[in-house]
Amino acid sequence: MTEYKIALVGFGGVNRGLAQLIADSNPSWQATLGFSLKIVGVTDLFLGSIIGRDGLDAATLVRLPAAKGAFAQLPGGSADAMNEEVIKHSGADIVAEATFTNPVDGEPATSFCRWALQAGKHLVTTNKGPIALHAAELKALADAHGVRFEYEGAVMSGTPVIRLAKQALAGSRIKGFEGILNGTSNFVLTRMEEGLGFAEAVSKAQALGYAEADPTADVEGFDVRLKVVILANELLGAHLGVNDVSCKGISGLSAADIDAAQRDGARWKLIGAAQRSADGSIHASVEPRLLKAEHPLAGISEAINAVSFDTELLGAVTVSGPGAGRIETAFALLSDIIAIHTAKTGQ
Numbered sequence: 001m002t003e004y005k006i007a008l009v010g011f012g013g014v015n016r017g018l019a020q021l022i023a024d025s026n027p028s029w030q031a032t033l034g035f036s037l038k039i040v041g042v043t044d045l046f047l048g049s050i051i052g053r054d055g056l057d058a059a060t061l062v063r064l065p066a067a068k069g070a071f072a073q074l075p076g077g078s079a080d081a082m083n084e085e086v087i088k089h090s091g092a093d094i095v096a097e098a099t100f101t102n103p104v105d106g107e108p109a110t111s112f113c114r115w116a117l118q119a120g121k122h123l124v125t126t127n128k129g130p131i132a133l134h135a136a137e138l139k140a141l142a143d144a145h146g147v148r149f150e151y152e153g154a155v156m157s158g159t160p161v162i163r164l165a166k167q168a169l170a171g172s173r174i175k176g177f178e179g180i181l182n183g184t185s186n187f188v189l190t191r192m193e194e195g196l197g198f199a200e201a202v203s204k205a206q207a208l209g210y211a212e213a214d215p216t217a218d219v220e221g222f223d224v225r226l227k228v229v230i231l232a233n234e235l236l237g238a239h240l241g242v243n244d245v246s247c248k249g250i251s252g253l254s255a256a257d258i259d260a261a262q263r264d265g266a267r268w269k270l271i272g273a274a275q276r277s278a279d280g281s282i283h284a285s286v287e288p289r290l291l292k293a294e295h296p297l298a299g300i301s302e303a304i305n306a307v308s309f310d311t312e313l314l315g316a317v318t319v320s321g322p323g324a325g326r327i328e329t330a331f332a333l334l335s336d337i338i339a340i341h342t343a344k345t346g347q
C-alpha cells in the first residue's frame with residue numbers, strides 16, 4: 001500500500017481544492033490510483049502554518065476560515081508562515097507549491113521550488129513564474145536529486161496539455177500553436193458580450209477563483225505570455241524569455257468593439273501563439289484577435305480555454321477544457337502526483 005506524504009505551500013483556492021479532493025476521495029484512491037495521500041504540513045503567508053507528521057485531517061483544513069493567522073486556531077498550528085520548515089522538515093515526499101505567480105522574477109515561489117528539490121522532495125506546482133522563468137534550472141535540480149518536477153496545471157488548469165503534447169503527440173512534429181490560454185479574460189469577454197461592464201466582469205472572475213492575485217496579469221496578457229513561453233520552450237524547443245513575446249491584453253477593448261464584432265458575426269478573443277518559421281526562428285505573440293464564427297477557437301466561451309497545435313503529421317490538433325478554477329486546477333496537481341506514482345512504479 002503506497003502512501004505519499006504531501007506538504008502544501010500556499011493555501012488559497014488551488015491547494016485548498018487539493019485538500020478538498022483528498023478529504024472527498026482519498027479512501028478510494030488506493031483502489032483506483034494505487035496510492036493515498038497524507039497531508040503532513042501546510043504553510044501560507046496569510047493563514048500561517050501547521051505541521052502534523054502523523055497526518056492532518058484534510059476536512060478540518062478545508063473548513064479553516066480564510067482569516068489572518070487562522071492556523072493558530074488548530075492544535076500545533078502557528079500564525080507564522082514557516083515555509084522553509086514545512087518544505088524541508090515536515091517529512092513530506094511531495095511538495096505542492098501553489099503560491100502567487102510572480103511574472104517578473106518568479107520569486108519567492110522559485111526559491112520554494114529549489115528548497116523542495118534540493119531536499120529530495122518531488123515537486124508539483126501550478127505556478128507559472130518558476131516554469132516560464134527558471135524551468136531549465138529546476139529541471140536540472142530535480143534530475144540531480146533524483147526527484148520529479150511536474151507542472152501540468154501551469155497551462156490550461158486541469159485540462160491536459162503539456163503532458164498530452166509531450167507524450168501523446170511526441171513525434172507528430174509540432175510546428176506551432178495558437179490558443180485561448182487565460183480563463184479570466186475569456187470569461188470577461190463572454191460577460192461583456194452579454195452587456196456586463198469590464199470591471200464587474202473582472203470582479204466576478206475573482207469571486208469564482210479564476211483571476212490572479214493581481215488581475216492585471218489576466219487582462220493585460222502577462223499571464224498568457226508566461227504560458228506561451230512555457231509551451232514554446234517545452235514543445236517547440238524554443239529558448240524564449242518573456243521579452244521575446246509581444247504582448248497586448250484585452251483592457252483596450254470597449255463595449256462598442258465587442259458589440260460591433262457581434263453584429264459582424266465575430267468575437268474578440270485573447271490569443272497566445274507561437275510558430276516556428278522555415279529558418280528555425282520562433283515568432284510568439286499575445287494579442288486580442290477578431291475571430292470569424294467559423295474559426296475553431298471562436299466558439300470557446302466562459303473560463304474554458306483551448307489550444308490548437310499545428311503538427312506536420314496530423315495537421316491541427318485542438319484541445320479544449322477548463323482554463324481556470326480551484327477544483328479544476330487542483331485536479332492538475334493530482335494528475336502530477338499520478339505521473340510521479342507512474343514514474344516510480346512503472347505502472
Ligand SMILES: NC(=O)C1=CN([C@@H]2O[C@H](COP(=O)(O)OP(=O)(O)OC[C@H]3O[C@@H](n4cnc5c(N)ncnc54)[C@H](O)[C@@H]3O)[C@@H](O)[C@H]2O)C=CC1
Nearest residue numbers: 010011012013014044045046098099100101126127324325
Ligand atoms: N486559480 C486558478 O484557476 C489557477 C491558478 N494557477 C496558479 O496557481 C497558483 C495558486 O493559485 P490560487 O490558489 O488560485 O491563488 P490564491 O491567491 O487563491 O492563493 C495563493 C495563496 O498563496 C499564499 N502565498 C502567497 N505568497 C506566499 C508566500 N510567500 N509564502 C506562503 N504563502 C504564500 C497566499 O496567502 C494565498 O493564500 C498561482 O500561482 C496561480 O497563478 C494556475 C492555474 C489556474
Ligand SMILES: N[C@@H](CC=O)C(=O)O
Nearest residue numbers: 182183184210211212
Ligand atoms: N488567472 C489564470 C489562472 C490560470 O492560469 C486564468 O484566468 O487563466
